[in-house]
Structures are given as C-alpha cells and as structure tokens.
Amino acid sequence: MYAAPPSVTAEIxxxxxxxxxxxxxxxxxxxxxPGPTPHSxxxxxxxxxxxxxxxxxxxFGRIFKVSPAGEWTVVAAYDGEPNGLAFHRDGWAAITDxxxxxxxxxxxxxxxxxxxxRARREGFRGVNDCTFAMNGDLFFTDQGQxxxxxxxxxxxxxxxxxxxxxxxxxxxxxxxxxxLTPDGHTLYVAATRDNAIWRVPITPDGGVIRVGRFIAMxxxxxxxxxxxxxxQGNLVVAHAGMGTVWIFSRLGEPLLRIRxxxxxxxxxxxxxxxxxxxxxxxxxxxxxxxxxxxxxxxxPLFAHA
Numbered sequence: 001m002y003a004a005p006p007s008v009t010a011e012i013x014x015x016x017x018x019x020x021x022x023x024x025x026x027x028x029x030x031x032x033x034p035g036p037t038p039h040s041x042x043x044x045x046x047x048x049x050x051x052x053x054x055x056x057x058x059x060f061g062r063i064f065k066v067s068p069a070g071e072w073t074v075v076a077a078y079d080g081e082p083n084g085l086a087f088h089r090d091g092w093a094a095i096t097d098x099x100x101x102x103x104x105x106x107x108x109x110x111x112x113x114x115x116x117x118r119a120r121r122e123g124f125r126g127v128n129d130c131t132f133a134m135n136g137d138l139f140f141t142d143q144g145q146x147x148x149x150x151x152x153x154x155x156x157x158x159x160x161x162x163x164x165x166x167x168x169x170x171x172x173x174x175x176x177x178x179x180l181t182p183d184g185h186t187l188y189v190a191a192t193r194d195n196a197i198w199r200v201p202i203t204p205d206g207g208v209i210r211v212g213r214f215i216a217m218x219x220x221x222x223x224x225x226x227x228x229x230x231x232q233g234n235l236v237v238a239h240a241g242m243g244t245v246w247i248f249s250r251l252g253e254p255l256l257r258i259r260x261x262x263x264x265x266x267x268x269x270x271x272x273x274x275x276x277x278x279x280x281x282x283x284x285x286x287x288x289x290x291x292x293x294x295x296x297x298x299x300p301l302f303a304h305a
Contacts, residue, residue, distance in 0.1 A: 029099075239266060
C-alpha cells in the first residue's frame, strides 16, 4: 500500500449561468438514476486553439463554449446525449454521444452530423469518451450499462481517414475515460465499475497485447472517469462519486489528491491556461468547472500540434 499523497482543494473557475440551467423537463438519459433531474450534467472539457473551453451537457444535448472572459454560449442543442469531446487539428470536434454514436461538430456553425453511428453492422451500447492520437487516429470507448455483471464494454480505434472503427478490447466492465501516450504505444482506459485503470499496450502493427490492471482504486460512489496526461507521463484521473481528482506517476504511484469544494461529481479533466499547467475539472452535480495548478504542463494534444 502507498502512503496517502498530499492534498489540495481546487477553486471554482466558472459555473453554468442560471439562465442556462434547465429546471422544467427531464431526460431519458436519467433512467434509473435516483434523485431529482439535474439542471445540467457537464462533461467533455476541451480547449480550442483560441483558448475557449468547450463542455458537453449530457442530459439536455447541449454543447457549451466558455470564452477566456467567462462568457457562456450554447453552440449546439440537439436530440442527443453528448459526453466526450475532442478537437481535431483541422478545427472540427469529435463527440461521443450515448444516443447517436460518434458525431462530428462544426464549432463555427454548431452543426452536429454523424461520423460513425454504428460499429460496422452492430450498434454501439453507448459511446462515452474520446481522444485523438498524434497521427490523427481517434480512440473512443463504448460503455453503455456494462459492469462486472456484464464485462462487455469496448475501446475502439478509428484510423485517420477510415469510415469504420475497430475494437481493440471487448471485455471491459464500463470503459469510460481514456488517454494515449504520445508515442501511441499505451492506451489507458478507466474501467469505472471495476474501480480501476486498465493499461492497453499497442503493438507497432496496431494490435493489442498484455492488457492489465494498471491502478486498482477504491471507494467513491462511481469510479474513475475522465483522464489526462501531463508532459512527464503522470496520469490525472477524475474519481466520480468521490469529489476527487488523483494524480498518479507513470509507475502508478499516487502523487496528489485534488479535492472538490462543491459536490462529489468530479467527472472529467483537461489541461489549459496560458502555460498549459492548469487542470480544469468538471463537477457535474453543481454545474461547475474547477481549477488548480500543477507543476507540469499537460501533454500536447493533436488539436494543437
């Protein structure tokens, strides 16, 4: 067992304005979730080249843009359940939508169009998060309602220029957030209902070998969710249901605990800020984006290459 790492509390960076909080209707996405309907459910934090922060709202099918000055705009609102969002270096963004599959967003017009609605002839269970490799390949997870009772979640790769995705692993209990090392050799997948981070080695020919549990976690009301990597290979993990973001070394040692000053719904993370050393955290229960400093900048992303 490792000793408890040092702990800091994040600050509130911004939050959903009252005018954008929906309080008069429900959402099919909430089926089986206890409690009242939330006014929003933030996910998918990602920065564009102009420094705007983009966020998804799963329950009401909205895509938000938050300017560097803190102004919120609804860029798109449609019949869907958007979760992960990642920018391509050509300016468009991929969106994982549990209801409609893998989508493409034009951030200028707000148009949302199909990218990969199905995996060949098979429908998705409910895609969750996505990230671009440095060569333009898109990796994404298909979670649905999988778990230890049904460990059939998948992680896919959509090669640059291809129109169909290939499953890399198909036995994950609730694959959620994912990050890829810059060399493209290691994919980390958050297996939420296994409360663990899986390590997926990728061979030079694109195959997968020796998949294993990299970090075993405990506690919380959900499990590991969105993730990011810093420039030193340290792994930043949002622990949903614990109000915490953990930072682990490239060897899996706990380095820091970042606590939420609001709710327990710490769902996703990304790096940003002028020197890319700020960690931004979606806290979905309160509709807040939290922020804290880290000693290393985030890993450069394909969108900014």
